[in-house]
Amino acid sequence: MTPAARRVLEAAARLFYERGIHAVGVDLIAAEARVTKKTLYDRFGSKEQIVVEYLADRDDRWRAFLAQCLDAAQPVSAARVLAVFDASRAWSAKNSSKGCSMVNAHAEISDPSHPAYPIITGQKEWMLALFTDLAGDIAPGRAAQLGRTLMLLHEGALVAHGLHVFPDPISHAREQVQTLLATTGGAAAKR
Amino acid sequence: MTPAARRVLEAAARLFYERGIHAVGVDLIAAEARVTKKTLYDRFGSKEQIVVEYLADRDDRWRAFLAQCLDAAQPVSAARVLAVFDASRAWSAKNSSKGCSMVNAHAEISDPSHPAYPIITGQKEWMLALFTDLAGDIAPGRAAQLGRTLMLLHEGALVAHGLHVFPDPISHAREQVQTLLATTGGAAAKR
DNA sequence: AGCTCACTATACAGATCGGTATACTCCTGA
DNA sequence: TCAGGAGTATACCGATCTGTATAGTGAGCT
Incomplete structure (x- = not known):
């Protein structure tokens, strides 16, 4: 480039x-x-192509940043889940004061055949898969359910962060996840 | 009109x-x-005025619909919290297949001096106040904290619904809230 | 020296943007 | 019967939109 x-x-x-x-x-x-x-x-x-590359690049950088944060985290599953929220908080503080760019882009791109569409849905699918994967290490029998709950708290925190509903919602979500994992997981399995 | x-x-x-x-x-x-x-x-x-009335009208109708659902719900606080999620599910099925209109509008309206801005933030503040109020009946000492958690789950469910991350996320959020209230509240106080 | 290629400057095309003007019809109510 | 308000159809305004064309500059490489 x-x-x-x-x-x-x-x-x-x-x-x-x-x-x-x-x-x-x-x-x-x-x-x-x-x-x-x-x-x-x-x-x-075309402008459309710029939109596509904007979203793809942002997705790439977010995944790289998150991977780096996860690498630096302790290998305990619960800690890794919390590390995702820590990564989101750090990322949002620097790059996302208006909420999730994928969610915001989705508000403006209605056509599912738009070339940017799979990037948007792809990131959300990937995040759900990540949460579900991490949840599987904590509560193997309820990986899907726990993963979805983590996803909801994470998305909600991003939205609340973008709309400034209350201060530091990502940290709040992190705390809720912490107590949730404590009551749920019992012994957080090693990875 | x-x-x-x-x-x-x-x-x-x-x-x-x-x-x-x-x-x-x-x-x-x-x-x-x-x-x-x-x-x-x-x-x-002006077009701007149409935007304002669009959001204000939608906000009014949502609040009226929610009030009606809450009136029909049992006077138990936990049931009333769940009734909010039931209302959101019913509302989203009919009017909101692309997620929260306020969140989507916020993605396009950056200027806080835009006349539609207070409508957007006002609805979110109002929802947080509602959740905090209901939470106060369940866990008076942790009303603010519980209210925020309910807010995050609710917002996350709306986003997940709009992006079709997984099927029926609002019901999933409702279930999580149910178990959360069961472990938290102990005896759900009468209203 | 000469070539390539990224880049600049300016102008313009066709369409659409928000917003306005004029002149008309239709319905209601006194 | 007639006045007046609601609504209609059409044409237009200046501005801005995405996208293209032409001509020229400047640095690096061989």
Whole structure:
């Protein structure tokens, strides 16, 4: 990716996230990236493609960040679940003051045949699979159920964070998960 | 409100919710409502005003629906909490297959000085106050904490419902709340 | 020196945006 | 019977939208 293309993607990511996808035009993206529209279209071909790469890149970076956080966490399953919430809190503090970009993008992209659609649903499926996987180490018989509960608390915390419903909802969710795992898991299994 | 104005609001509500606010133009709204743009602007003055009335009307109808469900519920506090989730499930099945309209609108409205902003945040504050109030009847010493947890589960369920992460997440949240209240509340206080 | 390629600047096309103006019809009620 | 408000149809405004075309600049590489 050329330097100009990277600037375009960075500007688009910031603008799309802060103002919404449909509210941002390519002229503004080009201006903020200090790039002409010609260059923008030479690199990406369409606004839709910029949207797709914006979401895909954000998904990639989130997964990489989370993987790094999980690697640094203790190998105890309960600790790893909590590490996900810690990662979300750190990520949201820096990159997501308006909530989950996938959820926000989904509000603007109605057509399931839109090329960005599978990126959005894919991340949510992946997160549910991750939670279910971690839950399987804690309560093997109820992995699906516990995984879904973790998913709901996590998504709810992201939404509450974005709408500033109350202070630091991700930490609140983390605490709830902690007590939930304490009453549920009994002995948290080693991984 | 004149018949034409009502048709405009109904069409705008459907289009805004399904396609997003910025993706829908006033020409389309007028066409779908079988109304000329002249009439549309005579009644509402601006697209922004239609957005405001769309959200305010939806908020009103949700609160009325929820109040009706709570009136029909048993006067036991735990049952009333569960009745909120039952109400959300019924409401979402009919009106909210794409998730919470307030959350979705928030994704597109970044400016806190936008006239629709207080409607969005107001509903969330109101829901948190409702959950906290109900929680106060169950665990008076931990009303704020329990109320926030209920809020997170509820918001998470709405998001998961809208993104179809797994089937019927609102029922799942309801079940989790049920077990949470059983372990927490002990004897659910009468109202 | 000469070539390639990323990039810039400017202008424009066709469509659509929110918003307005004019002139008309229809229905109700006094 | 007639006035007036609600609504209609159509045409238009300036601005902005996505996307394209042409011509030129500048740095690195061989």
